Amino acid sequence: MRKSTRMRNRGEWKAALFLRRQGQSILAHNIRIQGVEVDLVSLDSGLLRFIEVKQWRNAIMHPLESQHRWRRNRVRSIFRPFVFEYVAFLKSIGHKPGLTCQNPELWDIAFDLIWVKMDGIEYHECIF
Numbered sequence: 807m808r809k810s811t812r813m814r815n816r817g818e819w820k821a822a823l824f825l826r827r828q829g830q831s832i833l834a835h836n837i838r839i840q841g842v843e844v845d846l847v848s849l850d851s852g853l854l855r856f857i858e859v860k861q862w863r864n865a866i867m868h869p870l871e872s873q874h875r876w877r878r879n880r881v882r883s884i885f886r887p888f889v890f891e892y893v894a895f896l897k898s899i900g901h902k903p904g905l906t907c908q909n910p911e912l913w914d915i916a917f918d919l920i921w922v923k924m925d926g927i928e929y930h931e932c933i934f
Contacts, residue, residue, distance in 0.1 A: 817861030817922035818845055824920065824927050830855070833892065839884040846920075847888065854889075854915045855931075856881055861922040878917070878934045885915055 822832050830848040837844050846857040858881075921928040 815861060818859050820922050820927065821857065821859045821920040822846060824929070825850075825857070834888075837888065839887045839891075842880045842884045844881065844884065844888075850916075852914060854885075854913050855918050856885070856888075856915065857918045857920055859920050859922065881917055882934075889913060 818835065822835065825832060825846065825848050828850070830850040832846060832848050833854075834847040835845065837847060844856050845859040846855075848855045848857060916932045917934050919930045919933050921930070
């Protein structure tokens with residue numbers, strides 16, 4: 807799993823701040839697993855969220871339209887590898903994961919989209 811140490815743009819910063827204010831914990835940003843990149847991964851009351859951040863100034867289409875079937879399938883495919891690597895990370899820092907951490911089938915997941923616009927943020931939960 808490739809992780810960037812820095813967020814790449816202001817839109818991702820704004821999205822992460824928005825999520826933190828909503829009470830979510832940011833677990834990772836700009837991760838790339840098996841050729842798929844996800845902008846943010848957060849934990850929200852036991853729900854693991856994979857979040858795509860879009861910041862388009864002159865939007866020709868709504869960002870939801872960019873989340874086509876091929877993209878959805880690719881993002882779904884990295885859920886298990888992310889969970890296993892995240893659990894390995896927790897173990898490496900001395901955390902003893904419980905049963906739900908060791909069994910990804912028990913995790914609740916969501917795929918969200920945040921559109922950072924000039925006049926605010928549009929948050930779309932559970933887009934697929």
